[in-house]
Amino acid sequence: MLKLGLLSLIFALTAGVFGFGVNAPDGWTWNKASFFFFLLPALTAFVESTMQRPSLLWEVVDEVRHKRDHEQA
Numbered sequence: 001m002l003k004l005g006l007l008s009l010i011f012a013l014t015a016g017v018f019g020f021g022v023n024a025p026d027g028w029t030w031n032k033a034s035f036f037f038f039l040l041p042a043l044t045a046f047v048e049s050t051m052q053r054p055s056l057l058w059e060v061v062d063e064v065r066h067k068r069d070h071e072q073a
Helices: 002-020 029-052 054-072
Strands: none
Touching (some): 002 029
């Protein structure tokens, strides 16, 4: 599921660049809609993977806190 989320994120970013860019023509409103269309599955996949393995998230948070504490000391 995470691979699908990453692929959807790449598609969303590509559509966002072309749809919301400075030189985007007014007729390209379908790119703006496709940006949100691809962003939703990406966010869903990332949240679902975090819910499936929450311990991994907390391990990363603890590691970052541990590094920060040692840098301050």
